[in-house]
Amino acid sequence: MSKNYISKINRRDSLKWLGSLTSVVVVGGVVVACDAPEPEMPVVQEESQWPDLKFEVITGPKYGQDPDMINPTTPWPRTLTADQLNLVAHLSDIICPADDGGPSATEVGVPDVIDEWVSAPYESQQSDRVLILNGLQWLDDEAGRRFNKLFMTVRASEQIQIIDDIAYASKASEPAFEHAVLFFAKLRTLVFGGYFTSPEGIGDIGYMGNVPVLGDYPGPTEEAMAHLNDVIANMPA
Amino acid sequence: MASFDGFEYDVIIVGSGAGGGMSAHILTEAGVRVLLLEAGRDYDPLTETPMFNENHEAPLRGVSTSDKDFGFYDATVDGGWDVPGEPYTSAEGTDFMWYRSRMLGGRTNHFGRITPRFNDRDFKPFTHDGLGVDWPLEYDEMAPWYDKAEKLVGISGNNPGVYDVPDSGEGVLQPPAKPRVYELLVKEASEKLGIPMVPIRRAVLTRAIDEREACFNATACGRGCSIGAAFQTTTSVIPWAKKTGNLKIVTDAMVKEVHLGDDGKTTGVTFVNRKTKGDVRVDADFVILAASACETARLMLNSKSDKFPGGIANSSGQVGRNLVDSTGADVSGHIPALKGRPRYNEDGLDGSHLYIPWWDYDGQDDGSVNFKRGYHFEVGGGFGAPSMGVGRSVDGYGKSAKQDVRDNYGSNIGFALRGEMVISDDCYCEIDEQVKDKWGIPVLKFHWKWSEEEINQAEHGLEWAAKIIEAMGGVVTSPKRTGEEAILAGGQIIHEVGTTRMGDDPKTSVTNKWGQTWDVDNLYIMDGGVFASNPHKNCTITILTLAMKNATKLAEQILGERS
Numbered sequence: 001m002s003k004n005y006i007s008k009i010n011r012r013d014s015l016k017w018l019g020s021l022t023s024v025v026v027v028g029g030v031v032v033a034c035d036a037p038e039p040e041m042p043v044v045q046e047e048s049q050w051p052d053l054k055f056e057v058i059t060g061p062k063y064g065q066d067p068d069m070i071n072p073t074t075p076w077p078r079t080l081t082a083d084q085l086n087l088v089a090h091l092s093d094i095i096c097p098a099d100d101g102g103p104s105a106t107e108v109g110v111p112d113v114i115d116e117w118v119s120a121p122y123e124s125q126q127s128d129r130v131l132i133l134n135g136l137q138w139l140d141d142e143a144g145r146r147f148n149k150l151f152m153t154v155r156a157s158e159q160i161q162i163i164d165d166i167a168y169a170s171k172a173s174e175p176a177f178e179h180a181v182l183f184f185a186k187l188r189t190l191v192f193g194g195y196f197t198s199p200e201g202i203g204d205i206g207y208m209g210n211v212p213v214l215g216d217y218p219g220p221t222e223e224a225m226a227h228l229n230d231v232i233a234n235m236p237a
Numbered sequence: 238m239a240s241f242d243g244f245e246y247d248v249i250i251v252g253s254g255a256g257g258g259m260s261a262h263i264l265t266e267a268g269v270r271v272l273l274l275e276a277g278r279d280y281d282p283l284t285e286t287p288m289f290n291e292n293h294e295a296p297l298r299g300v301s302t303s304d305k306d307f308g309f310y311d312a313t314v315d316g317g318w319d320v321p322g323e324p325y326t327s328a329e330g331t332d333f334m335w336y337r338s339r340m341l342g343g344r345t346n347h348f349g350r351i352t353p354r355f356n357d358r359d360f361k362p363f364t365h366d367g368l369g370v371d372w373p374l375e376y377d378e379m380a381p382w383y384d385k386a387e388k389l390v391g392i393s394g395n396n397p398g399v400y401d402v403p404d405s406g407e408g409v410l411q412p413p414a415k416p417r418v419y420e421l422l423v424k425e426a427s428e429k430l431g432i433p434m435v436p437i438r439r440a441v442l443t444r445a446i447d448e449r450e451a452c453f454n455a456t457a458c459g460r461g462c463s464i465g466a467a468f469q470t471t472t473s474v475i476p477w478a479k480k481t482g483n484l485k486i487v488t489d490a491m492v493k494e495v496h497l498g499d500d501g502k503t504t505g506v507t508f509v510n511r512k513t514k515g516d517v518r519v520d521a522d523f524v525i526l527a528a529s530a531c532e533t534a535r536l537m538l539n540s541k542s543d544k545f546p547g548g549i550a551n552s553s554g555q556v557g558r559n560l561v562d563s564t565g566a567d568v569s570g571h572i573p574a575l576k577g578r579p580r581y582n583e584d585g586l587d588g589s590h591l592y593i594p595w596w597d598y599d600g601q602d603d604g605s606v607n608f609k610r611g612y613h614f615e616v617g618g619g620f621g622a623p624s625m626g627v628g629r630s631v632d633g634y635g636k637s638a639k640q641d642v643r644d645n646y647g648s649n650i651g652f653a654l655r656g657e658m659v660i661s662d663d664c665y666c667e668i669d670e671q672v673k674d675k676w677g678i679p680v681l682k683f684h685w686k687w688s689e690e691e692i693n694q695a696e697h698g699l700e701w702a703a704k705i706i707e708a709m710g711g712v713v714t715s716p717k718r719t720g721e722e723a724i725l726a727g728g729q730i731i732h733e734v735g736t737t738r739m740g741d742d743p744k745t746s747v748t749n750k751w752g753q754t755w756d757v758d759n760l761y762i763m764d765g766g767v768f769a770s771n772p773h774k775n776c777t778i779t780i781l782t783l784a785m786k787n788a789t790k791l792a793e794q795i796l797g798e799r800s
Contacts, residue, residue, distance in 0.1 A: 063296055065304050065315045066278075069287040069460075072309065074296040095634045101643065113298065122302045167634045184634075192628025192642050197292045197299075205623055205646050209584030210289055212453035216443065217585040219415030224579045228418045231574040232425050236710050 041131075042178050049145070050179040051137040055130055058121045078112075079119040087136050087152060088114050088187075094163060095191045102204035105195045113194035114187075128186060135183025142180070238270070239505065239520035244485040246270040247795055249506055249521040251492045251536070254343025255777050256764035257527035258470030258478075259386075259784035260791075265483035267792035272519065273478075274490040274508055276528070277315055277339030282346065282471050286312070286463040288456045291622065298625045306336070312347040312461035312469075315339035322675030326682045333683035333727040335531060341488055342471035343529065344731065345777070347459045349588060350440040350467050351615065352392050352778035354383045356403045358598070359772035366601070366609040368690075369660040372769040373741045373750040376403070379782065384409045386782040387438075390468050391446050393586070394438030401594035401611065402435065411443045413590065414454075417583045419575060419618045419650055420591040426708035427593060432701070437592040437615070440468035440778070449473065458587045467587075490517070493678045495524060495540040495549050495760065503549070503760045509676040523759045523795065526737075527784070530766035531560070531666055534736035535681045538668045550754035555747050556737055558665045560683075561771035563732040564612065564656035565725035566695040569715050570706030571630070575648035583619040583647070592616055595773060608693040612656030612773045614702065620647045630714070649714070650706070654698035655730060657773040659690045664727065666736065685727040696720030732776045734765035752787040763787060 044052050061075045080088065092105035092114070105111075118129040142162050143151040151159060165171055166180040167188075195201045220228065238245045248264055250257045253275040261271050287310045292299040295309040302309075306317040316338030325335050338344050357376035362369050384406040393411040396404040413436035416424065424434035441458065442465075445451045449465030449472065458467040465472035478484040489511035496518075498504040505520035526533040534557040538548035548556050595611030623646070630649075631641040658664075669682035699720065703713050715723075727733075740746025743755035752767050754760045763784040765776050 062302075062304055063309075065313075065317060065321070067296075067304075067309070069285070069290065069295075069310055072287075072290070072295045096639055097635060099636045099639060101639070117297060120297055120302075122297075122304075124302070125297065163634065168632050188631070188634060188638070189626070189629045192631070192639070193298065193623075193625030195639075196623040196627045196642060197625060199291070199293065202291070202623055205627070205643055206580035207620055207623055208580055208582040209620065210291065210455050210622060211582070212455050213582065213584075214453055216412070217414040217452075217454045217590075218582075219585075220418050220421075221579065221581040224418050224581050227578050228421055231422060231578075234574065234710075235426065235429075236708065 039182060041182065044179070045175055047175045048179055049138070049141065049176060051134050051141060053134050053137060055133060057126060058119060058129070060121045062121050074116055076119055076121055078115040080115045084133070084136055085111055085115060087139070090152060091187060092191045094159070095188050096195050102200055105191050108195060108198040108200045110191055110194035110198070114190050117190060128190070131183050131186050135180060135187065138180050138183065239522065241272055241485070241487075241519050244272065246272040246485065246521070248272070248523040248525060248791075249274060249519060250525045250527060251506065252276075252343060252527035252529065252532070252764065253341050253470060253475060253486070254345050254527065254529065254764070255470065255780040256784040257525070258342065258345065258474040259781045260525050260527060260763045260788040261478040261484055262474035263785055263788035264792050265478040265481040267789075267796060268483065269792050269795050270483045271478070271485070272521065273484060273486045274492055274506070274519075275341050275343075275486065275488045276491040276511070277341060277343070277488065279486075279488045280314060280340040280342055280346065280471055282312075282342075282461045282469060283463050286461040288460070288463050292624060300625050307347065307459055310457065310460045312459060313338045313340070313344075323680070324672060324674065325680050326669045326672055328682060328684045331683055331685040331727075333685040334729045335681070335683070335733070336728065336731045337529070337532070341486070342469050342475065345469040346461045346471060348777055349775065350458050351589070351775040352387070352390070352438045352440045353594070353613075353774035354387070354403060354405070354438075354782075355379070355772050355774055355779060356401060359770070359774070362610070362770045368609055369770050370738070370740060370745070373739055373746075379786075381406075382782050382786040383778070386778065386785050389785070390440050390473075390778070390781060391442045391449065392438050392778070393441055393443040395436045397433070397435035399433050399435055399594055400598060401596070401613070402438075410438070413437075414443060414586045416590050417585060417619055418578065419572075419647070420589070420616060422572070422575070422709055423616050423650060423705060424591060426705050429708055430701075430704055432593055432596050432705070434591050434593050434616075437589045439586060439588070441586045442466045443586070452586050454582070454586065455584050456587070491676050491678070492528065492536055493539065493676065495526070495536060497540070497542045497544060497549055497757065501544065501757065503757050509678075511676075514676075523761065523791065525761045525763050525788075527762070527764040529764055530734045530736045530768075531681060533762060533764055533766045534666060535668065537737065539679055545756065550747060550756040550760055552756050553744055553747060555745065557667050559660045559735040559738050560664045560666055560733060561658050561660055561735040561768070562728050563730040563771065563773060563775070564654065564658050564691045564694060565730040566654040566698050566720070566723040567715065567725075568652045568654070568699055568702035568706070568713060570650050570652075570702075570709070570711040571645070571714050572648050572650060572706070572709050572711035574710050577644045578647060580620060583621070589615050589617065606697065608690045608697065610657035610659060610690065610694065610773065612654050612694055612698055614698070615653040615655060616650065617653065618647070618650040650709075650711070652698075652702040652705070654695065654702070655773055655775070656691070656694045656698070657771060659688060660735065660770060661686070661688055663688070683727070687721070687724055687727070691724060692720040694720070695724040699723055732771060734768035734771050734776055737762045737766035738769045739767040740769060751790050752783065761787065761791060
């Protein structure tokens, strides 16, 4: 990671963060974005202690407008360093540990998904790359400020102390954490996205489609209808 | 008869989407010989559709990128909001987006397959509210053609007995799919508010016809459909036309000019061979333009002659004018009562099984509604294939956050408003003489401005979507917006039509009601350009129906002249 600190005077006072992670809703077979836009990155102030590192833009190769969709390949190289990937992996399992419903994020390869994501030559992923890489740096900086060590070398309880300060939307109002909160929210979205789109995650969340059902669509099960009738009976008057 | 590459033909068709594909089918079936020119590459849904591929197999888990605007697996080839080397420009203050594809079958390969027909009032908007113009057609004249087109395309749905949704003929429609849980809940809430929610008409087969199979209730229609259940010209009308032996298709043929002869008739077209980059001139007795509303207008405006300095068949000056899209505004809600609901397979026909048609004609008539044209809500939600955004709304981390993602799955509902805009002098396209595409063809420049009509309509939609969400005990999760903030960009709904409108008067319209240009009697337009207005009903089925009706008449004329 190159540390190209830029003096505060030259810092851009606002960066637009484009996002492709809207909750999508399929309407008539066409996917429409149906959600709030990505939050704008707040101004970097003295007290924010956000590294605000700049990175060279990744320019290609893209998969283009006519890729092989039957046997897809990803044409761009991954760019996370071994240390970054380790940190991402560690955080991925803090965010998405194994539980009764399914395995942990690393067990299904989520760090690779994130590496592919932040290395992609598209505008939205490039914005995410800046946020994620700065966030990883911030974690080390913050561990240094609090415990004089890198994040990965402090105790688990000390890591959680830091995470607890940035893992909740309510913390965004604190200038010291407002950028890191956005970083963590983005990372969490990528981790859960990567996990629940994996074959194991699809089973975990209970998606039962993408299998041919011959004949008429059977509609809801009896159990699903019973639940619905209950919901209807309790609708607001 | 003209000939090309050893193939003799009567008619050149430019474009292989809804209008061009249907025209080719009708003409070749009748015995007319057709040379079909398609700007994009050849495309075969049987072998190219990623039917069961999962998101984790795709780069970036299949999310949208600038290369694939509707996600990695969307059928669109070499197209999108930006086509490399084929720009368009916008006037200052204009926010217009133009979606194109460069493939056989055009945009029919990925469209939403929502196929509502217009009602009597849709054909006479001026008569009802004094805005825009009436169509030179009556609903009664169109109804039997709608029946024929719906039967041929294969439409599932029903006759719900709602004024906005006219009945199809006996035996025309295939059975609609059963509604899902979240749709039944929206129906319950809507009906409490006095709003109907009915089966949506979609070009998705629930019964096999000809070589096309019934939908097997899986995979997204936007990817295309290798079994032919979701209608696209590349699995139906184009292969049928090929089978007659009367069709020759030339792909990678980007048409740049329509020629005019001394006798005032068109003599054919010139296209750029996209592979060799050379110009190829092809003659014809008849030319049908079906390149999409805006491409057709561009082609005509670029075809200048002494007789038509403003573009071929443009003595009215209306080519490129009257550009209309559907209005769009999206509202999403979270329904706590649906959290953790019992799982089952909600794929069905993909997309909506029920929708909310326009319900307040009375309000428009008595003035209690402050806009003149209607809209409908397409309703989305359910247990879709998990995507990268699936965990976006949770807070915290660890097991509780992971459980929150599971609980929230299937508990969000989206309302997509799709409405009618009023024709306006502010909305049109023209040639930008300063800019050419990579083929040397001058590009389009768009002008766009929403009026109070559309803003008020969007505002109304925001209000009613929120009412429905609240009636379900839900909360609106979209940000609070005014109608002006919520309305999507012009062109974004990809229902752009009207640029070569039909009419009764050659002074104010480009074609007659048969799609025949007033000025050049062997030049026809069979895409959405001929729409005289753009009702809130998704345009493809009406493009198909008009092309069927008008190509049938043209075939009769050509065969009559021949005998």
